[in-house]
Amino acid sequence: MRTIITGGTVVNATGRAHADVVVDGEVITAVTAPGLITEADRTIDATGKYVIPGGIDAHTHMEMPFGGTFSHDTFATGTEAAAWGGTTTIIDFAVQARGTSLLATLDKWHAKADGDCAVDYGFHMIISEVDDGSLKEMRPCIDAGVNSFKMFMAYPGVFYSTDGDILRAMRRATETGSMIMMHAENGIAIDQLVAQALAEGRTAPVEHGLTRPPELEGEATSRAIALAGVTGAPLYIVHLSARHALEAVAAARNTGQNVFAETCPQYLYLSIEDMAKPGFEGAKYVASPPLRTRDHQADLWRGLRTNDLSVVSTDHCPFCFEDQKVLGRDDFSKIPNGMPGVEHRMDLLHQGVVAGEITLERWVEISSTTPARMFGLAGRKGTISPGADADVVVYDPAATQTISALTHHMNVDYSAYEGMEITGRVDVVLSRGSVVIADGAFHGKPGHGRFLKRDLSQYLL
Ligand SMILES: NC(=O)NCCC(=O)O
Numbered sequence: 001m002r003t004i005i006t007g008g009t010v011v012n013a014t015g016r017a018h019a020d021v022v023v024d025g026e027v028i029t030a031v032t033a034p035g036l037i038t039e040a041d042r043t044i045d046a047t048g049k050y051v052i053p054g055g056i057d058a059h060t061h062m063e064m065p066f067g068g069t070f071s072h073d074t075f076a077t078g079t080e081a082a083a084w085g086g087t088t089t090i091i092d093f094a095v096q097a098r099g100t101s102l103l104a105t106l107d108k109w110h111a112k113a114d115g116d117c118a119v120d121y122g123f124h125m126i127i128s129e130v131d132d133g134s135l136k137e138m139r140p141c142i143d144a145g146v147n148s149f150k151m152f153m154a155y156p157g158v159f160y161s162t163d164g165d166i167l168r169a170m171r172r173a174t175e176t177g178s179m180i181m182m183h184a185e186n187g188i189a190i191d192q193l194v195a196q197a198l199a200e201g202r203t204a205p206v207e208h209g210l211t212r213p214p215e216l217e218g219e220a221t222s223r224a225i226a227l228a229g230v231t232g233a234p235l236y237i238v239h240l241s242a243r244h245a246l247e248a249v250a251a252a253r254n255t256g257q258n259v260f261a262e263t264c265p266q267y268l269y270l271s272i273e274d275m276a277k278p279g280f281e282g283a284k285y286v287a288s289p290p291l292r293t294r295d296h297q298a299d300l301w302r303g304l305r306t307n308d309l310s311v312v313s314t315d316h317c318p319f320c321f322e323d324q325k326v327l328g329r330d331d332f333s334k335i336p337n338g339m340p341g342v343e344h345r346m347d348l349l350h351q352g353v354v355a356g357e358i359t360l361e362r363w364v365e366i367s368s369t370t371p372a373r374m375f376g377l378a379g380r381k382g383t384i385s386p387g388a389d390a391d392v393v394v395y396d397p398a399a400t401q402t403i404s405a406l407t408h409h410m411n412v413d414y415s416a417y418e419g420m421e422i423t424g425r426v427d428v429v430l431s432r433g434s435v436v437i438a439d440g441a442f443h444g445k446p447g448h449g450r451f452l453k454r455d456l457s458q459y460l461l
């Protein structure tokens with residue numbers, strides 16, 4: 001089956017050109033001068049539109065256990081929503097429960113995802129218990145295509161690791177050529193602030209933000225960087241939300257340390273004012289790290305331009321307002337942490353292009369090309385070039401839309417961006433050569449998405 005996408009502007013991280021894209025079967029076989037090749041089984045007219053590599057969301061949580069409940073998107077619903085928004089690869093987190101092994105965890109996540117995903121998917125592994133067994137199991141995880149390990153400096157008693165645990169895991173990451181990803185918030189200090197707030201009767205959702213100040217994200221980020229420096233491990237700071245942490249990352253990068261960071265659309269567009277909405281409405285915006293004051297946003301956009309922030313992922317972790325967020329109605333510390341977002345990342349970042357914060361090429365780079373390179377998918381994903389998987393999005397920059405829970409496809413009863421006017425819209429999406437979105441309809445199917453064994457070995461010296 002040959003598909004030609006004609007008449008569009010092909011945008012890669014390295015530049016843009018008027019070109020046609022030829023897809024044979026599952027891969028891109030040529031990027032040619034317009035009109036050079038015309039014989040095809042299917043022609044997609046992209047006149048006036050961008051032709052970009054499918055988005056890679058390197059941070060999602062489908063069906064994730066948290067606070068006695070599960071994030072509400074399954075791998076089937078979450079990957080379909082991703083496709084609607086032009087994301088053709090997700091990397092989700094397998095979560096080690098204490099007392100279980102990493103390999104058993106991996107099996108469990110394969111059982112949840114395999115046969116259900118509409119687009120391709122990979123896994124990171126959350127290490128909740130550092131011991132000889134889990135450190136040893138990092139190697140077979142890597143051999144199974146999972147070469148990035150998330151640890152938590154937050155959530156004592158649940159996911160939390162001590163500095164000693166982190167040091168041990170980082171040493172092992174250095175030995176095995178894998179990546180440590182860090183949730184950097186000082187959970188021990190935060191727990192004190194939370195206990196104090198509750199003792200004083202401060203129970204509203206906004207207290208979630210007030211008890212997790214940006215200084216404690218900055219402190220933990222600096223500490224993680226120091227531990228990584230001592231061990232030589234590469235470090236990836238997840239969901240960086242504030243200037244304090246960004247300054248720590250930038251300083252480390254200026255010394256040449258292998259430190260990378262992602263931010264998320266919610267930190268670029270939403271703020272603590274959303275968490276302070278009347279009644280319990282603010283619970284919709286409870287995630288960790290929390291939304292910050294608006295003045296951090298300009299710093300984050302600058303970080304995206306300077307590459308101190310290299311990736312934008314969503315941290316998609318949806319909990320329904322009506323029957324899940326409500327668990328914390330009388331106690332903000334019981335509100336399940338997380339927000340929906342997998343469907344709107346490409347659109348929201350495109351607003352950064354429209355506003356002149358980033359270039360078109362940088363849009364593609366932070367949402368697709370860099371996550372591919374950083375997480376072992378380079379060559380296959382993140383580029384419109386011969387040999388790459390035909391994960392292609394035709395994006396109409398002139399269309400407009402309004403984000404709403406009434407029209408979104410995520411399996412959650414609210415949108416954090418309700419009513420936001422967006423310039424630009426996904427028009428057609430191909431996942432490995434198959435049309436999954438076209439003419440305003442989903443044409444994919446659960447099970448089309450394949451597990452991606454990721455490989456970082458090409459980067460080892
Ligand atoms: N971010 C959040 O609040 N929930 C998902 C889990 C995590 O990434 O820490």
Ligand SMILES: [Zn+2]
Pocket residue numbers: 183238239288
């Ligand atoms: Zn986290």
Ligand SMILES: [Zn+2]
Pocket residue numbers: 059060061315316317
């Ligand atoms: Zn997360």
